[in-house]
Amino acid sequence: MDYQDGNALAGPLSEIFTLDVTVAQGTCAGCGLRGPLAGLHVYGAAPGLVARCPGCEEVVLTLVRGPKDVWLDMRGAVSLRIPVTE
Numbered sequence: 058m059d060y061q062d063g064n065a066l067a068g069p070l071s072e073i074f075t076l077d078v079t080v081a082q083g084t085c086a087g088c089g090l091r092g093p094l095a096g097l098h099v100y101g102a103a104p105g106l107v108a109r110c111p112g113c114e115e116v117v118l119t120l121v122r123g124p125k126d127v128w129l130d131m132r133g134a135v136s137l138r139i140p141v142t143e
């Protein structure tokens with residue numbers, strides 16, 4: 058199945074995070090692979106996106122944009138490490 062890279066999440070996630078979360082380092086709950094969200098394999102088209110781990114293909118996050126809210130399910134991520142400036 059065709060997919061885009063995790064940069065496809067930048068637009069939808071920018072509505073709920075004020076920083077560029079695609080540069081955050083995520084850890085996959087399935088295999089422990091660590092890497093930037095931009096490295097995820099993103100299936101589907103907005104408003105419903107499914108991002109899978111490039112290592113094990115488990116779902117790391119799903120994002121659905123409704124008319125009044127954004128539903129973000131990140132149960133496939135152990136953690137997110139987000140760079141910030143002082």
Ligand SMILES: [Zn+2]
Pocket residue numbers: 085086087088089090110111112113114115
């Ligand atoms: Zn994985």
